[in-house]
Amino acid sequence: MESNKRKKNAPELEEFIDKKYQYGFVTDIESETLPPGLDENVIRLISEKKNEPEFLLEWRLKAFKFWQKLKPPMWGHLKIDDINYQAISYFSKPKQENAPQSLEDVDPKLLDTYEKLGIPLHERAALAGVAVDAVFDSVSVTTTFKEKLAEAGVIFCPFSEAVRQYPDLIKKYLGKVVPYRDNFYAALNAAVFTDGSFVYIPKGVRCPMELSTYFRINEAKTGQFERTLIIADEGSYVSYLEGCTAPMRDENQLHAAVVELIAHDDAEIKYSTVQNWYPGDESGQGGIYNFVTKRGDCRGHNSKISWTQIETGSAITWKYPSCILRGDKSVGEFYSIALTNNFQQADTGTKMIHIGKNTKSKVISKGISAGHSQNSYRGLVAVSKNAEASRNYTNCDSLLIGADCGAHTFPSMEIHNSSTILEHEASASKVSDEQLFYCKQRGINEEDAVALIVSGFCKEVLNELPMEFAVEARALLAVNLEGAVG
Amino acid sequence: MSKSIEILSIENLGVSIANKTIINGLNLKVNSQEIHAIMGPNGSGKSTFAKTLAGHPECLISNGEITYLGTNINELEIDERANKGIFLGFQYPIEIPGLSNTIFLKTALNAQRKAQNKNAITAAEFLKELQDNARLMGIDQSFLHRGVNENFSGGEKKRNEILQMLMLKPKLSILDETDSGLDIDAMKTVANGVNHMRKNDSSIILITHYERLLKYIKPDFVHVLSQGRIVESGDSTLASKLEEKGYEWLLKK
Numbered sequence: 001m002e003s004n005k006r007k008k009n010a011p012e013l014e015e016f017i018d019k020k021y022q023y024g025f026v027t028d029i030e031s032e033t034l035p036p037g038l039d040e041n042v043i044r045l046i047s048e049k050k051n052e053p054e055f056l057l058e059w060r061l062k063a064f065k066f067w068q069k070l071k072p073p074m075w076g077h078l079k080i081d082d083i084n085y086q087a088i089s090y091f092s093k094p095k096q097e098n099a100p101q102s103l104e105d106v107d108p109k110l111l112d113t114y115e116k117l118g119i120p121l122h123e124r125a126a127l128a129g130v131a132v133d134a135v136f137d138s139v140s141v142t143t144t145f146k147e148k149l150a151e152a153g154v155i156f157c158p159f160s161e162a163v164r165q166y167p168d169l170i171k172k173y174l175g176k177v178v179p180y181r182d183n184f185y186a187a188l189n190a191a192v193f194t195d196g197s198f199v200y201i202p203k204g205v206r207c208p209m210e211l212s213t214y215f216r217i218n219e220a221k222t223g224q225f226e227r228t229l230i231i232a233d234e235g236s237y238v239s240y241l242e243g244c245t246a247p248m249r250d251e252n253q254l255h256a257a258v259v260e261l262i263a264h265d266d267a268e269i270k271y272s273t274v275q276n277w278y279p280g281d282e283s284g285q286g287g288i289y290n291f292v293t294k295r296g297d298c299r300g301h302n303s304k305i306s307w308t309q310i311e312t313g314s315a316i317t318w319k320y321p322s323c324i325l326r327g328d329k330s331v332g333e334f335y336s337i338a339l340t341n342n343f344q345q346a347d348t349g350t351k352m353i354h355i356g357k358n359t360k361s362k363v364i365s366k367g368i369s370a371g372h373s374q375n376s377y378r379g380l381v382a383v384s385k386n387a388e389a390s391r392n393y394t395n396c397d398s399l400l401i402g403a404d405c406g407a408h409t410f411p412s413m414e415i416h417n418s419s420t421i422l423e424h425e426a427s428a429s430k431v432s433d434e435q436l437f438y439c440k441q442r443g444i445n446e447e448d449a450v451a452l453i454v455s456g457f458c459k460e461v462l463n464e465l466p467m468e469f470a471v472e473a474r475a476l477l478a479v480n481l482e483g484a485v486g
Numbered sequence: 487m488s489k490s491i492e493i494l495s496i497e498n499l500g501v502s503i504a505n506k507t508i509i510n511g512l513n514l515k516v517n518s519q520e521i522h523a524i525m526g527p528n529g530s531g532k533s534t535f536a537k538t539l540a541g542h543p544e545c546l547i548s549n550g551e552i553t554y555l556g557t558n559i560n561e562l563e564i565d566e567r568a569n570k571g572i573f574l575g576f577q578y579p580i581e582i583p584g585l586s587n588t589i590f591l592k593t594a595l596n597a598q599r600k601a602q603n604k605n606a607i608t609a610a611e612f613l614k615e616l617q618d619n620a621r622l623m624g625i626d627q628s629f630l631h632r633g634v635n636e637n638f639s640g641g642e643k644k645r646n647e648i649l650q651m652l653m654l655k656p657k658l659s660i661l662d663e664t665d666s667g668l669d670i671d672a673m674k675t676v677a678n679g680v681n682h683m684r685k686n687d688s689s690i691i692l693i694t695h696y697e698r699l700l701k702y703i704k705p706d707f708v709h710v711l712s713q714g715r716i717v718e719s720g721d722s723t724l725a726s727k728l729e730e731k732g733y734e735w736l737l738k739k
Contacts, residue, residue, distance in 0.1 A: 439594075441565075442590075455585065
């Protein structure tokens with residue numbers, strides 16, 4: 001008789017696993033959704049609905065023509081089912097006669113949704129002093145703290161509003177960091193993007209609060225294509241955070257966003273992402289396809305762009321937030337945690353392109369794979385001929401939980417200057433049975449033990465997040481690891 | 487001394503690891519506030535016995551009963567045993583890189599308090615206790631913010647085990663070769679921690695190879711383990727006898 005056979009999940013654990021993706025609700029709200037399909041007319045319609053100036057429509061149409069000639073990139077370590085781009089609806093908007101002027105005009109059901117997501121839309125509830133722009137399906141719903149920001153001269157508004165109010169800024173900067181010719185998804189986004197956030201920090205201004213955007217896909221069979229543009233003028237500073245969630249649905253939904261950052265002389269942009277799109281269920285059914293192009297241009301002397309990403313959601317993630325270090329002495333940073341569980345796939349990393357002299361970049365990547373998931377780091381460090389005395393430090397660690405998952409790294413380097421200094425460190429480890437035994441012997445249950453070990457593994461990256469989001473990120477890692485062991 | 491109650495009772499225990507019998511017919515009773523030293527040659531089953539009490543999944547109980555505070559715990563999960571007050575001081579404490587000692591200990595302590603229907607400890611209370619106990623164990627403040635056992639020396643790891651024991655206040659502690667690899671000063675510090683625990687109404691099973699630790703911690707009972715069972719029991723004088731004569735005379739019994 002072998003009497004101390006381990007019990008599997010305790011009942012409370014089962015319950016916990018059942019409510020795993022807590023953002024999977026659908027808001028029952030009347031919406032105006034275009035029928036599925038994509039052609040020039042759809043693009044004209046989007047542009048018309050948004051009252052866009054002619055230059056933007058022309059740009060969209062050029063992007064669309066270009067996109068039609070492209071094929072999706074297949075070089076990622078990803079298995080992607082064919083996507084029928086004619087089966088997706090490219091515009092969905094909560095029905096409302098007139099655009100909301102203030103929070104009082106916003107449909108209470110929408111406010112409820114954001115309440116459930118834990119986003120403090122009401123300014124009085126925004127204890128942390130975070131200005132929030134919320135994008136629901138295709139449309140930006142509201143931006144909080146507008147007045148306080150305006151006092152400082154900061155522009156933070158929905159992209160579609162910026163197009164109408166600041167067309168010169170849009171014309172000057174749109175598509176300059178990520179041109180529509182960049183890749184398949186960037187071209188698609190340029191053609192059909194519907195909203196997003198726009199930020200401009202004037203010369204010498206330190207943005208007085210964290211800026212934040214929450215993206216939410218609600219409608220079925222829609223895609224979300226938002227575009228974010230952040231410009232930090234000379235000597236300015238801004239910290240920006242985006243969060244994303246979606247309902248649980250059986251079919252895959254497409255999210256193809258573009259983010260462009262521009263930092264002028266002595267400016268600094270800190271961009272943090274907590275990505276928690278619906279990852280699909282335990283068998284790999286459903287989930288968001290997250291194909292995103294993010295790039296920052298350190299255009300100015302002594303400028304700095306820092307990307308921090310916590311990627312826990314999505315069925316498939318294809319994403320490489322990058323820095324072009326054009327200005328002399330500019331600095332690029334990339335801090336990443338990518339966690340995959342069940343049948344999730346992630347192919348993510350960064351590109352650091354050194355062009356200016358004395359440029360520095362730092363890459364810290366932490367990949368955690370559990371279940372049957374596949375997690376890849378893909379990175380490029382390129383140093384051009386004139387980038388004298390540039391440095392890069394890359395640290396790339398993988399942590400495996402269980403025996404059925406995979407971790408892969410694809411680092412590459414193109415160095416054309418002999419004064420470059422490069423350091424590269426990589427490691428792969430497992431959450432060991434002995435570590436779990438040790439934690440459990442101290443009274444910590446298995447789920448919490450795994451979360452603790454993972455948070456220790458991710459410490460360097462979690463430390464980069466603004467305080468209030470670091471707590472959220474830890475909680476998110478724990479939730480997404482449920483059922484990873486045992 | 488308060489009236490002693492039975493903490494642990496083991497009857498005719500049999501344990502195997504990977505189909506190999508390691509413990510065979512072991513009997514032991516431990517009452518409150520008692521210190522039992524378990525000695526024995528290499529391979530006699532000392533560490534397996536310790537791991538079995540903690541519920542390690544590779545130690546399969548094939549026979550007998552472990553009764554702790556009046557309940558059979560053969561089937562209990564590792565963390566459930568811990569939450570009932572069973573503590574194992576590891577022979578080779580495990581490293582958890584990046585996870586600070588403080589967060590680890592606070593999580594463990596609050597998990598145990600929750601299981602015992604107690605409120606979570608306040609940050610102020612916790613820090614005060616942690617600082618007091620760290621001082622007792624000669625552990626520098628800076629250690630508390632480093633990763634759990636990460637790049638600790640052997641002696642630091644062992645002192646950290648005792649610190650955890652002092653913080654968690656178990657009813658029964660099994661210390662597996664806590665003295666191995668310690669210099670004389672570290673051994674005194676560790677002994678000091680154990681004696682402090684003894685005053686707090688705790689029972690202790692000390693697993694050790696050598697008599698030298700027992701100069702600083704006076705056990706109530708000394709048992710000799712051989713081939714998976716206790717072959718001789720006595721008071722603390724038995725340890726000196728072993729030091730003098732070795733194990734041979736017992737193994738022939």
